[in-house]
Amino acid sequence: MQGLSAAMFEKVKKTVVKTCVENGHQDGDDLEDSIDQAKECLKSKKMFLTPKAEFLDHIDSCSEDAVRKVRNCMPEDKKYFPEFIQDLMKSVVTMMYDDYDIMRVDIAACAPDLAKPSAQLEYINCLKRVSKETGDGDCIPKSKAALCEILLPATECLPKWLESTCADSENLRKYRVDYYAANERPCKAKEEDNNI
Numbered sequence: 001m002q003g004l005s006a007a008m009f010e011k012v013k014k015t016v017v018k019t020c021v022e023n024g025h026q027d028g029d030d031l032e033d034s035i036d037q038a039k040e041c042l043k044s045k046k047m048f049l050t051p052k053a054e055f056l057d058h059i060d061s062c063s064e065d066a067v068r069k070v071r072n073c074m075p076e077d078k079k080y081f082p083e084f085i086q087d088l089m090k091s092v093v094t095m096m097y098d099d100y101d102i103m104r105v106d107i108a109a110c111a112p113d114l115a116k117p118s119a120q121l122e123y124i125n126c127l128k129r130v131s132k133e134t135g136d137g138d139c140i141p142k143s144k145a146a147l148c149e150i151l152l153p154a155t156e157c158l159p160k161w162l163e164s165t166c167a168d169s170e171n172l173r174k175y176r177v178d179y180y181a182a183n184e185r186p187c188k189a190k191e192e193d194n195n196i
Helices: 002-021 028-042 054-075 081-098 100-114 116-134 143-156 158-167 172-187
Strands: none
Touching: 002 028, 002 054, 002 081, 002 143, 028 054, 028 100, 054 081, 081 100, 081 143, 081 172, 100 116, 116 143, 116 158, 143 158, 143 172, 158 172
């Protein structure tokens, strides 16, 4: 699944750069470098070895320059996007810290089943189906609400996958709920502009 995250990062980066260049931003390479630098900076502290509050601050400090540059080059209706991604990352990281023991014990116990090609295919097919149904493409939606209409159905794929692949337990039920809530949190957050 690590490859899926890397592929998703690259897709988002290319979409951001393309959107900014189409909006008149002159230096796509500089923007791409800022995003890559944020990614490299994030790697300088190890999640779970770093206290949660410190790691969340680390996300802010590493992404500050990239968030500012992306916001400044986005069209007005898409300026919400960099902060949304930052908030989403922090929400998911918070959930991962809070549910660390569930990941370490319960999900780890299911890892051999999750690694089976048939199980991997089930998850990937869910993401593809949702992408097709929601019209997810290579452009940033014009509002946070529109983005959430794409994100939240895709977010349901992981909990459904865990439910169908892993032995049921109270901890895994909690994790599935927490995972969805972490992805939903930035969608529910009040927005300064009226893009919702």
